[in-house]
Amino acid sequence: MAKKILITGGAGFIGSNLADFFLEREHCVICIDNLITGSISNIAHLTNQDFRFINLDVTNYIYIDSEIDYILHFASPASPIDYLELPIQTLKVGSLGTHKALGLAKARGATFLLASTSEIYGDPLIHPQQENYWGNVNPVGPRGVYDEAKRFAEALTMAYHRYHSIDAKIARIFNTYGPRMRINDGRAIPTFISQALKNEDITVYGEGNQTRSFCYIDDLVAGIYQLLMSGINEPVNLGNPHEMTILQLAEKIIDLTNSKSEIVFRPLPEDDPKVRQPDISKAKKLLQWEPKVSLEEGLGKTIEYFEKKLFDQN
Numbered sequence: 001m002a003k004k005i006l007i008t009g010g011a012g013f014i015g016s017n018l019a020d021f022f023l024e025r026e027h028c029v030i031c032i033d034n035l036i037t038g039s040i041s042n043i044a045h046l047t048n049q050d051f052r053f054i055n056l057d058v059t060n061y062i063y064i065d066s067e068i069d070y071i072l073h074f075a076s077p078a079s080p081i082d083y084l085e086l087p088i089q090t091l092k093v094g095s096l097g098t099h100k101a102l103g104l105a106k107a108r109g110a111t112f113l114l115a116s117t118s119e120i121y122g123d124p125l126i127h128p129q130q131e132n133y134w135g136n137v138n139p140v141g142p143r144g145v146y147d148e149a150k151r152f153a154e155a156l157t158m159a160y161h162r163y164h165s166i167d168a169k170i171a172r173i174f175n176t177y178g179p180r181m182r183i184n185d186g187r188a189i190p191t192f193i194s195q196a197l198k199n200e201d202i203t204v205y206g207e208g209n210q211t212r213s214f215c216y217i218d219d220l221v222a223g224i225y226q227l228l229m230s231g232i233n234e235p236v237n238l239g240n241p242h243e244m245t246i247l248q249l250a251e252k253i254i255d256l257t258n259s260k261s262e263i264v265f266r267p268l269p270e271d272d273p274k275v276r277q278p279d280i281s282k283a284k285k286l287l288q289w290e291p292k293v294s295l296e297e298g299l300g301k302t303i304e305y306f307e308k309k310l311f312d313q314n
Ligand code: UDP
Pocket: 079, 080, 175, 186, 187, 188, 189, 191, 192, 203, 204, 205, 206, 210, 212, 246, 268, 269, 272, 273
């Protein structure tokens, strides 16, 4: 039976890929976005389907006249340069926006899923990160606006679950990449691919020995769906445990694009986590989910997407 799914941040990278997933399965999708980091071009292809776009800032009251079965709360600036440029909006959407989205879930009896993040672990002192680790976050540092907003959002989500019996899920999303990321969102993968395709210097921050673990978007969307359909009401890590240094990532991208780019080193941003790798034992056991797409395959598809964006006139 067709379900009604509301996605906040539905014009963003992950939100629009989720919209595709549900529409392909013949559900109805309502997407809310104020387009400060999302883009109409991510959803322009969805006009003929059971799809509705509402241009709205979810920190304001959300009025929706129809029934809703599921609310996926994905609205937020999410790349470090975005939330450094939009610190107040980031705090507001994580706090006030989550409050409005939960209020709507309560009013409609909808299942709620919060897009949380590995950033709630901060610069982690435990490695790899398990859900029972409480994190090492600098609340007053530049990344604090995102980390604390998401930590507050988790607390609010659990409060609505406990006190209003909302069926609430929390996905702690680790670094994810793929088509529809913004070329200039400042994250390592779009930045390196665009630099490599233009044969420009690849800007590695610090010495490049900090680590990340990158998950391809299709794997993440599958994990989110499994979590949404599950009976789990506590945080679950979703990400790819394949860990690498940022220098290795830069070399891999140079290799896959046959680029003439050289690697140059730039200062490491403040509070940049030194390591990050999800422990996904919980998702494996409770959701029977694990990533399937290899780094080479995922980067290949992402490079193809950015090549079109950068060089196609149409
Ligand atoms: N990074 C880099 N060069 C860039 C962009 C990012 O070396 O041009 C590094 C960044 O300092 C971090 C890692 O790549 O250590 C991943 O950064 P990203 O912005 O993708 O996400 P984060 O995991 O920090 O949220």
